[in-house]
Amino acid sequence: MDATVDWKLDKTSTVGHKGMSEPNSVRWLLTGVALLFLGLFLLVPLTALFTQAFEKGTGAYIAAIREPDALSAVRLTLLTAAISVPLNLVFGISAAWSIAKFQFPGKSLLITLIDLPFSVSPVVSGLIYVLLFGLQGWLGPWLDLHDIKIIFAVPGIVLATIFVTFPFIARELIPLMQAQGNDEEEAAMVLGANGLQTFFRVTLPNIKWGLIYGVILCNARAMGEFGAVSVVSGHIRGFTNTIPLHVEILYNEYNYAAAFAVASLLACLALVTLVAKSIVEWKLKISS
Amino acid sequence: MKNMRMKGFKMDGGVLPGFGPTLGYTVFYLSIIVLIPLSALIFKAASLSWHEFLEEVTAARVMASYRLTFGTAFLAALVNAVFGVLVAWVLVRYRFPGKKVVDALVDLPFALPTAVAGITLATVYSSNGWIGRYLEPLGIKVAYTPLGILVAMTFIGLPFVVRTVQPVLEELEAEVEEAAVCLGANRWLTFRRVIFPTILPALLTGFALAFARAVGEYGSIIFIAGNMPMVSEITPLLIITKLEQYDYAGATAVASVMLGASFIMLLSINLLQWWSRRYAER
Numbered sequence A: 001m002d003a004t005v006d007w008k009l010d011k012t013s014t015v016g017h018k019g020m021s022e023p024n025s026v027r028w029l030l031t032g033v034a035l036l037f038l039g040l041f042l043l044v045p046l047t048a049l050f051t052q053a054f055e056k057g058t059g060a061y062i063a064a065i066r067e068p069d070a071l072s073a074v075r076l077t078l079l080t081a082a083i084s085v086p087l088n089l090v091f092g093i094s095a096a097w098s099i100a101k102f103q104f105p106g107k108s109l110l111i112t113l114i115d116l117p118f119s120v121s122p123v124v125s126g127l128i129y130v131l132l133f134g135l136q137g138w139l140g141p142w143l144d145l146h147d148i149k150i151i152f153a154v155p156g157i158v159l160a161t162i163f164v165t166f167p168f169i170a171r172e173l174i175p176l177m178q179a180q181g182n183d184e185e186e187a188a189m190v191l192g193a194n195g196l197q198t199f200f201r202v203t204l205p206n207i208k209w210g211l212i213y214g215v216i217l218c219n220a221r222a223m224g225e226f227g228a229v230s231v232v233s234g235h236i237r238g239f240t241n242t243i244p245l246h247v248e249i250l251y252n253e254y255n256y257a258a259a260f261a262v263a264s265l266l267a268c269l270a271l272v273t274l275v276a277k278s279i280v281e282w283k284l285k286i287s288s
Numbered sequence B: 001m002k003n004m005r006m007k008g009f010k011m012d013g014g015v016l017p018g019f020g021p022t023l024g025y026t027v028f029y030l031s032i033i034v035l036i037p038l039s040a041l042i043f044k045a046a047s048l049s050w051h052e053f054l055e056e057v058t059a060a061r062v063m064a065s066y067r068l069t070f071g072t073a074f075l076a077a078l079v080n081a082v083f084g085v086l087v088a089w090v091l092v093r094y095r096f097p098g099k100k101v102v103d104a105l106v107d108l109p110f111a112l113p114t115a116v117a118g119i120t121l122a123t124v125y126s127s128n129g130w131i132g133r134y135l136e137p138l139g140i141k142v143a144y145t146p147l148g149i150l151v152a153m154t155f156i157g158l159p160f161v162v163r164t165v166q167p168v169l170e171e172l173e174a175e176v177e178e179a180a181v182c183l184g185a186n187r188w189l190t191f192r193r194v195i196f197p198t199i200l201p202a203l204l205t206g207f208a209l210a211f212a213r214a215v216g217e218y219g220s221i222i223f224i225a226g227n228m229p230m231v232s233e234i235t236p237l238l239i240i241t242k243l244e245q246y247d248y249a250g251a252t253a254v255a256s257v258m259l260g261a262s263f264i265m266l267l268s269i270n271l272l273q274w275w276s277r278r279y280a281e282r
Helices: A002-015 A024-053 A057-066 A068-101 A107-119 A122-133 A140-145 A154-165 A168-180 A183-190 A195-224 A227-233 A243-252 A256-287 B002-010 B019-046 B050-057 B060-093 B099-105 B114-124 B132-138 B146-171 B174-182 B187-216 B219-225 B235-244 B248-281
Strands: none
Touching: A024 A256, A024 B060, A024 B099, A024 B114, A024 B146, A057 A068, A057 A256, A068 A107, A068 A154, A068 A168, A068 A195, A068 A243, A068 A256, A068 B019, A107 A154, A107 A168, A107 B019, A107 B248, A122 A154, A122 A227, A122 B019, A122 B187, A122 B235, A122 B248, A154 A195, A154 A227, A154 B019, A168 A195, A183 A195, A195 A243, A195 A256, A195 B114, A227 A243, A227 B235, A243 A256, A243 B114, A256 B099, A256 B114, B019 B248, B050 B248, B060 B099, B060 B146, B060 B187, B060 B235, B060 B248, B114 B146, B114 B219, B146 B187, B146 B219, B146 B248, B174 B187, B187 B248, B219 B235, B235 B248
């Protein structure tokens, strides 16, 4: 992002004559107000989070994280992400290939439907699986008869997570592959490559950074989802608690230091995500 | 854009393989994960009689939750529209130390899990919290009041306007502003008459995205809201409360209203995006 923008900025601020930019006092004022707003809403809470996490010292912090229920929450969160991210990755690639490389009627409807999970409330996302697989639901009696548990068990958590992270990778890939067009793939095919070779040797290197970007965002949401997972989980400690649900329980038990200690794990994940996102955005800018 | 579409048409039945399997899998996976579960909600809602349904979705407690949820989400989106344009402007036009870090930090609400945001905001804005303790003497209570909901909704909607307006400001040609100056416009007039109309479609898109996100939000709000029926109980929480009381009919009815609202918002956002693209091409 930076090289081009800075250059443009230089142009407007130094070459540009009077009237092309604001007086210094206005610049300071606007920058100050913007930074104050971001400080109050982003920086203060972020700092408070880590301060609270270490309020009772490093020992208490480590104890809160090494506690068996916390560890089992970490394991469940990792498992959920390990299932839902690859599934949505395969879907994202397949959706992007069909939508970006071919013309067919109903394409914009399909794109809209793929976006749908973004605009559905997380609570509703969880509820639909309860209505489908819960005891009162469509498949509930049959599942109960065969002793298969989906709601208030791990499969329900995974399904709800897949739903809320459904569009992430597809959304990154579709515009990227549309912008790149079909020329390179067509050339590869004409030169005798088969479909898979074309995809792995031509398309994949071109969409690599966009793909990584989508996976990072998808993973962050998969590990952090709260509302949808909360509806289907049943909150069984040590069994169906993900990290965010474990944080909620600790917080509601007034065990603030432990709640913030475990929450700081997720905050670290968020910060890593932001750094990775910036790096990938920078790479995307270079490659385009 | 136009060019690409022409190329696409040429590709109909062209040399690239895999259309059938990839589209088939896409539709299959979409149906299993999204469409069939969502239709379960619609069918369940349809199994209620019209009278029952109306009674559920217009009960006083439910109506109060709509007013709170949609009203506060609207206010939060307004706050984000004003400050979002300001932040985007400052990030694109000015230079200051730490700008890259600030730019990256804007996405924090996207990356930070909502439950973590919720407990943090509740702590910071509570009466002895880092910010709350300075607001308390002024008679402003944030945590456990509807004002807290506004704070949480503003937090989670913060990146949308910045990220939709920022690229438009970056693309804005200096020549247009120069022309306005040459014609004798001062800075404020240039902003109002030249810059603002250009960013308006993007601004509205960002506003709609922030609004839609705030309406459905659950995790970051419940910790700071206080959750008193009729006063500070948001609609998503009401759905969960009904579910926990095994009131499946009530939960489904209210959820289908929320789903209807999502459809309308998704449609408006698509229209807005289509409008901004057309605007950008002109």
